[in-house]
Amino acid sequence: EVQLVESGGGLVQTGGSLRLSCAASGFTFDDAGIGWFRQAPGKEREGVSCISAGDGITYYADTVKGRFTISSDNAKNTVYLQMNSLKPEDTAVYYCAARRRWVPTLLADLYDYWGQGTQVTVSS
Numbered sequence: 001e002v003q004l005v006e007s008g009g010g011l012v013q014t015g016g017s018l019r020l021s022c023a024a025s026g027f028t029f030d031d032a033g034i035g036w037f038r039q040a041p042g043k044e045r046e047g048v049s050c051i052s053a054g055d056g057i058t059y060y061a062d063t064v065k066g067r068f069t070i071s072s073d074n075a076k077n078t079v080y081l082q083m084n085s086l087k088p089e090d091t092a093v094y095y096c097a098a099r100r101r102w103v104p105t106l107l108a109d110l111y112d113y114w115g116q117g118t119q120v121t122v123s124s
Helices: none
Strands: 002-009 010-013 017-026 031-038 046-053 058-060 068-074 076-082 092-099 118-123
Touching: 002 092, 010 017, 017 031, 017 092, 031 068, 031 076, 046 068, 046 076, 058 068
Parallel strands: 010 118
Antiparallel strands: 002 017, 017 076, 031 046, 031 092, 046 058, 068 076, 092 118
16 A cells, blocks of 8 residues: 655744655655645645655756755655745645656646645745
């Protein structure tokens, strides 16, 4: 059974930082592509970043480039999203998603498995 479990969300002030974690199980982690997505109230789900777990290739949405960093710890089957210089517009539920084979994409429909989400709230 595939499981993706996010953690690390919370409330932070503008300019602050948070690190999200996504613990994965049930598939071959080294072959996979792992993505972070977010959805704010009343808005569509938005791709934030993704990583090839096998070779560390990363991809970012323009809205977070230079502020967010995605990384993976393959020994722990865990992907992280370090979020710095947070803004109120970053407020959303953040989801971890996985696809069994890496493709550099932030299209949500191309991901097969999803976590339950973790709330990130940035106060102004």
